[in-house]
Amino acid sequence: MNQNPGIIGKKIGMTQIFDDKGEVIRVTVVQGGCVVLGKRTLEKDKYSALILGLGERKEKSTKKPVLGFIKKAGQTPKRWIKEMRCSAEHAAKYEVGQKVALDGIFEAGQIVDAQGTSRGRGFTGVVRKWGFAGGVSSHGTHEYFRHGGSIGTNMTPGRTLPGLKMPGQYGNETVSMLNIRVAKLILEDDLVLIEGAVPGPDGGLVVIRGAVKKKNAGKKKA
């Protein structure tokens, strides 16, 4: 499990910047500025984590149990609340109510993972979902244009094999982009600029944390 330090952020959109060599880097802008709402501790909860909140929510549209939790932390209701597993040492650096500063977590050039919810496309056919070619549109084809073709044989094995690509729900699932680079941090607006794309629509929630498949959470050696 990725327990590297990270943030929850809002995807703002994509743009491009020039690096110091004058080359263009395509970046996704993610806005951080999340607040620590609570902690999980080894003594009480048998694991350590930070509970982070981001964005604004009206008090009247906040559920009562959540509102109670927010009030206890002395905060305003948040649009997103997420628990992030982390080491006890990392959790000890933060107080409840403290804003998570980006420069305390990321550095430019760091390798990170970004997780978001992809755009939902609903119930989708095989041509769009799996890139099937569909059928030929001539040679006597009758009502068989965007079908997936055969789904198996007859007697042997007498069933459709598991994992066969068929139509169904496409998108609206959690997608993780592993090993992508932080291009730049803009601290005054709490922005992280990440090279390349990040899953989800603009305005969506994104979880960014140090890369799980790199040493030292993807940071250059300190």
Place this chain on the structure above:
Amino acid sequence: MLTYPIIGKIEATQTREGMPEFRVGDTVRVHYRIVEGEKERVQVFQGVVLKRHRAGVRSTFTVRKVSFNVGVERVFLVHTPRIEKVEVVSRGVVRRARLFYLRGLAGKAARVRDAKD
């Protein structure tokens, strides 16, 4: 589609000042920094502006010249720091926004009327 104002703020920091005003049909000299291994030098590319693509930080312009009887076109990013400077050599008079018709012409026919004439 909604674009957040923050994007505009970032893009404003990426744009450059001091680009001379030039239009399609003008002849320009583009001083472009080229990195060859360790060394860096400035190459000059002179030609007619075929096209201006105006799109904020992503703006580009295309310059065409004929070199040793071979047409050469280069697309430059307007805001790239690799452009040292752009000089306007002459102003041209054209009646199109895109001068792609020049590609099919050669020699005297491929000239653009100068604004001074």
